[in-house]
Amino acid sequence: MQQNLATNTYKTCFTRDLKPGQIVYEDVYVENRRLLAKGHVLTERIISLLRNRNVQQVLIEKTATNMGNSLKSFTKEATNPISMDIRHDYLRALGQLSSETRYGKLLNNAEDIQLLAGLFTSYLENPTVYKLLSNLKNHDEATYLHSIDVFTLGTLFAISEGIITIEEVGLGFLFHDIGKLYTASELLKKVQKLTKNEYAVIQYHAMQGYEILHQHGLAHIAHFAKSHHERVDGSGYPEGLEASELSIELQILQLVDVYSALTMDRPYHPGDCAVIALEKLFKKVSQFNAGLLYRFIDFVGIYPENAIVLLSDGSQAIIQQVNTLYPLLPTVKIFNTGNVLHMPMDFSLSIHKLITFHVDSPQDLFSKFSDFLLNNDVLQMRRYYEKLKQHYPQNEWFSHIYLPVFHVFRVIENYEMVPEMRFKEVKSTLVSLLEDTLKLFRKSDHAKKKFILLLGDIKKPAVIKLFEGLLHSQNIYSFISPANQSKEAIEKLVKLCSVDSLILVSEQFINMPTLDIQYYHLTEFQLESFMSHYVSTSIEHQQLIDDLQRFNKTEHLLFIQ
Template sequence: MLITLPINELKPGMYIERVSRQAQGASIKIKTRGMVREPAIIERLAKEGVQELIIDFAQSDVSIPKHLIPAKPSAHKPVNGASQSVRTDRPKLGERDFVLAPLEQEFLIASTCYDQSLGKIRAMYHDLTSGMQVNMSLLSDIADAIVDSVFRNPDAMAALTLLRDQSSYTWRHMLNCAILCAIFARYLGYEINKVRQMALAALLHDIGLAKVPQGILSKPGKLTDIEVKAVRKHVALGLGMLKGQKHITSMMLEMVVNHHERLDGSGYPRGISADKLSREARVLSIVDVYAAMIADKPYKKGEDPISALRYLLSQRELFDQALVQRFIKCVGIHPVGTLVQLTNERLAMVIQGNEDNPIKPKVRVFYNTMHRHHITTKDIDLSLNKDEIKIVASTDGSQFDLNLARLLKEHLLP
């Protein structure tokens, strides 16, 4: 997340992407980018006439400045649950601490949280492959930050789960599952303490993959039977890594152990059936499959959300269909952040779902697909428009040489 800051707000621990403004006539030679390690660097930059800088908070060691984060509200919009946070160095957030924040406002916080969390999970995952233990404190903090954002506005984090990168699939999948599990659990009315636990369980569900030969996970072709067995061992390996850890509850362990089990008993590792599967494990199994299907993997390009939802609906013997129906209403047929092609030869981004009429969300039109150029943005509620504009299909934007990550920042940042 790149944010412009004046020199007087620069702090040690911030990562400078570039200088954006200097005093007239100033001439300074500094690195294009780099971490600010000490106050002396800030003093030198100011002395040399630097007035404004672009800071990359995804690579910084400090959080986004407090004045860019929404202040704690005095009024509140009711949400389900009471708070219990793992961290002890910050106030515990309860239901009265949350109001529905504007999407643009929350996306600024959520995208910074997402980028930083992804980097921390990647580093921890590599540590695990080297034999180190799970850093539960770090993962608990990440899960808490996700849940806090989801309770302020679930659409902000949800949009980030649409980003694709096959080179970072394993740890991105862990993060995306935590986000989607938190969003779905909130939607189902779980109290916030349970939501935090479920998000952390989702963050941990594939932790055992760090003990699986990484060459198998990155293999571009079909796995052999022996390789499939090796991958399936990740459940037992993960359980072994988590037993006895702090912050782990029996519900969380059950979710981790059973996320690959299926209602008809065809899953693994134990082949247990519906009567042995908790509602929370069923939630995670749905989220896990959905997140995996829409993501780019080393061996396969991700599918669009509609295809993933259709698959879940078609597998009546495998997934709890009552929960699948509610999951569809929760994330939407066209999730916020999705790029869609319209009948008027325009490309738009979904900016608000429509639970009453899922095929007609609110969209922001920004691109002419016939002439292949950007146009002046315009927000349209497809359920109200008189021209009867409809969605033809969803797209990742690549066929128009568009980058979804860049578009999300352009259209969802304030």
């Protein structure tokens, strides 16, 4: 057998002899592209990658600390009862958190799981660490699970990035949110949007965490608690630090913390699938280390749609579609052949790395959504509809999605640009989407302001649905009722529903009984024209109630009485 060649500072290792924990002495290039950077710490996954790429030899540091040896003790099974219980607690939590839909190809290696469980156990054998983490679990279990999630993802990613001080870094990741011990549990669980003062209270957890860790003799990791909400562009808190002031370990934490928060279920939002979460990270890529984000995606192995990737056979492809239940096996389109294929389950062909990613703007998504809608391609239309909804808060879906597309419909209808039969099918599809959204709004709006919509002979029911949606965006729940009923019946309905206003949509004005509420009257044409002013407007620029005042007939009713 050939012997490895050596000097005083490095040795040349054949890839068959590489071991996890060894440190790369010199950049590794394949086909004039850098595959591995100097200083990178080898893992099983990276060694396998080198072998798959037919790399024959790698220069390895001789004198550097061998992380594989330093961490080897943590892969041993616990033997004493207390350590075994701690280890089992971690593995139970990991069972709740880890799934292929958000962890991708991580944790496929039993050694990684043993390493993490061993680290976690060694931390909690310290009574101070055990007490702090137990208090956090009792105070808010969601924050506790998020902390374990960040520790798990962050530690493995840090190892792949060549971080050597992994014991300290892993503990810092685990305790990054410890300041929330001093944040009221009710505030952490609040479902509604936080007020400005409440948000300031939440933000203060960073400084509180820093203080807690100092008070308990853990000052060496306190900076992780204080600075995990900093951003490389200086937009974070509490100090507005920039990239040059943030260690690579902190930049890893900031990225993993957001990914975990986006993909985990919380009281105030259901978790995003990994693909959506990664797209959201790319939309704010200026806040993060872009190189880390690219490598994190390669590390997890889940790639967002529209990503340009390098395949294991050397060809380039674009990710066309991702099944959120099986995100490791997307549908891709090969550039040089135009072939579309599903990535094989046996991984005989796999994605090697991310080359680049373009985030569709809302305008791009709307264009694709409306194009597929008009072609009655329901599957593709729904895909882009879901993507489009991610760009806007729920209370702006009507102004940024439905009103603009109905405006497009009016133009198409007036100029007869689409065959009548297909136009009816497309309109039916859109009305179905509209109804689904209204059902979602109706479920959550019963406690808000209440209006009654009295409807005359309506020629375009979709216009009323759009108006109902706009009212919901202003926190107004509307009851729909026909206008052709007695004044007594309407008065009874007003009292029964405890409404604030009546809005009559009819060609003819109808006198109502004198009631202590506001009364508005619009024709269907006026209503359609009225809503056109809200196309593509943000919620803060909408003054729907104020704008309705020119249709207010309350004084007229008082006058005729």
